[in-house]
Amino acid sequence: MEAATATAQALRLLFSGDEELLEIIGVSLSVSLSALALAAPPALFAAYFLACRNFAGRRALLAVLQSLLSFPTVAVGLILYLLLSRRGVLGAWELLFTPAAMALGQAVIVFPILTVFALAALQKNDSRARETALTLGAGSFRAALTEIGEARFGVIAALLTGFGRAVSEVGCALMVGGNIAHYTRNITTAIALETGKGKFAEGIALGIVLVALALAASALLSLAQGAGRRE
Amino acid sequence: MNNCGENNILLFAEGLKKSFAGKTVLDIGELTVRGGESVVLSGENGSGKTTLLKILAGLLRPDSARALAFAGCERYPRGAPHSSYLHQSPYLFSASVRANVEYGLRRAGLPGEKRKQKAEDAMRWAGVLHLASARADRLSGGEQRRAALARIRALSPRLCLLDEPLAHLDEEGIKRAEELIPQLRKGGCAVVTATHKPFADATQQWRLQNGKLICEQ
Ligand SMILES: Nc1ncnc2c1ncn2[C@@H]1O[C@H](COP(=O)(O)OP(=O)(O)OP(=O)(O)O)[C@@H](O)[C@H]1O
Ligand SMILES: [Mg+2]
Numbered sequence: 001m002e003a004a005t006a007t008a009q010a011l012r013l014l015f016s017g018d019e020e021l022l023e024i025i026g027v028s029l030s031v032s033l034s035a036l037a038l039a040a041p042p043a044l045f046a047a048y049f050l051a052c053r054n055f056a057g058r059r060a061l062l063a064v065l066q067s068l069l070s071f072p073t074v075a076v077g078l079i080l081y082l083l084l085s086r087r088g089v090l091g092a093w094e095l096l097f098t099p100a101a102m103a104l105g106q107a108v109i110v111f112p113i114l115t116v117f118a119l120a121a122l123q124k125n126d127s128r129a130r131e132t133a134l135t136l137g138a139g140s141f142r143a144a145l146t147e148i149g150e151a152r153f154g155v156i157a158a159l160l161t162g163f164g165r166a167v168s169e170v171g172c173a174l175m176v177g178g179n180i181a182h183y184t185r186n187i188t189t190a191i192a193l194e195t196g197k198g199k200f201a202e203g204i205a206l207g208i209v210l211v212a213l214a215l216a217a218s219a220l221l222s223l224a225q226g227a228g229r230r231e
Numbered sequence: 232m233n234n235c236g237e238n239n240i241l242l243f244a245e246g247l248k249k250s251f252a253g254k255t256v257l258d259i260g261e262l263t264v265r266g267g268e269s270v271v272l273s274g275e276n277g278s279g280k281t282t283l284l285k286i287l288a289g290l291l292r293p294d295s296a297r298a299l300a301f302a303g304c305e306r307y308p309r310g311a312p313h314s315s316y317l318h319q320s321p322y323l324f325s326a327s328v329r330a331n332v333e334y335g336l337r338r339a340g341l342p343g344e345k346r347k348q349k350a351e352d353a354m355r356w357a358g359v360l361h362l363a364s365a366r367a368d369r370l371s372g373g374e375q376r377r378a379a380l381a382r383i384r385a386l387s388p389r390l391c392l393l394d395e396p397l398a399h400l401d402e403e404g405i406k407r408a409e410e411l412i413p414q415l416r417k418g419g420c421a422v423v424t425a426t427h428k429p430f431a432d433a434t435q436q437w438r439l440q441n442g443k444l445i446c447e448q
Pocket of ligand 1: 256275277281282
């Protein structure tokens with residue numbers, strides 16, 4: 001019975017546009033999108049390099065990236081915490097317990113996902129794509145952009161997968177964000193820590209939003225994959 | 232190499248060697264292409280025509296070359312449409328035909344109006360203007376080849392390397408492709424065409440046989 005009332009209250013909170021909830025959702029979105037923006041350019045170029053260059057250690061690098069796909073987020077958080085803490089190597093940046101630190105952590109988490117998925121997409125590219133770009137007067141950088149453009153549906157799929165992972169991770173956000181109200185409290189840390197303090201309705205409301213975000217990302221993902229297949 | 236410009240030499244290569252998996256595909260003594268020339272490159276299937284054109288286009292590195300110079304530049308120029316290579320089966324970017332034809336013009340930094348005009352002229356010439364907004368990678372084989380010819384024609388590169396440009400074309404398409412060569416030459420460009428069909432007005436005939444290039448003027 002209590003769950004039912006809490007759920008009803010959660011829906012009421014959601015539809016009334018509760019300010020605190022919106023703020024928390026806003027933190028989640030801005031942190032995860034920043035993480036994606038931070039990680040995407042280096043990840044795309046890493047993927048491009050892995051796709052078209054054959055260098056010593058390429059296979060080893062791929063194996064490392066592959067194993068990083070399932071690296072525990074709380075471990076990323078722990079490492080980043082140690083680096084960012086006052087006596088850490090990056091302590092001077094004074095980033096610990098800020099949204100920036102959370103974005104940095106999520107960027108680290110999504111980097112291997114973006115790289116591996118984008119690499120899979122780029123490897124499907126025709127080698128004539130690059131040759132055609134070069135022979136029409138493109139420089140190496142422009143040719144790389146063109147190749148990434150040719151694999152755009154796979155790249156979009158990579159970004160959506162990365163977003164889904166970033167927005168739903170809790171370990172790292174908790175470690176380096178600290179769940180500070182009105183500042184670093186995002187959906188996952190709020191659910192993890194506030195529900196236990198009796199905020200059932202808020203927890204359920206945020207859970208609904210999180211699931212909706214994840215579902216939306218995977219719906220878009222299958223849309224992108226479908227569009228990619230129809231190519 | 233400094234007198235290249237005076238002799239109007241666009242392309243000069245000496246001692247070109249290329250092998251795949253221990254099998255020598257090319258072992259070429261010397262070749263020269265001057266501005267305004269039309270070179271016909273023939274040879275059996277697998278004789279190395281595509282390999283040679285890709286090396287001349289700067290897309291493939293030879294195993295060794297005593298000299299490989301483009302218009303006197305020892306390093307192959309990149310970034311400007313000095314030379315253009317048309318694949319044996321052309322690749323069209325997954326975008327509209329117009330975007331494909333404008334791709335090279337954009338890279339050359341042509342401003343919008345001029346670019347549009349040139350692209351339109353080239354598409355009209357190749358008979359693909361009615362397909363301008365169609366997705367290029369979904370066209371038929373012959374339409375793709377026409378679009379690829381338009382893309383090269385819009386660019387008028389100094390050296391055109393065409394790999395069997397007549398394959399898959401209907402009569403009208405063949406006529407267009409055959410027109411392209413004299414039109415490009417008129418502008419001082421040189422054209423090297425790999426083909427099994429002899430051209431009447433070729434200035435050089437190259438034949439690849441067992442890796443050697445037999446040249447006839
Ligand atoms: N990337 C490659 N790896 C291994 N072998 C190759 C490669 N590219 C070409 N070859 C070989 O080199 C030889 C020459 O190939 P090439 O494509 O240049 O022939 P071609 O004269 O263009 O033939 P066609 O008339 O069929 O187009 C062939 O025996 C081919 O198998
Ligand atoms: Mg060939």
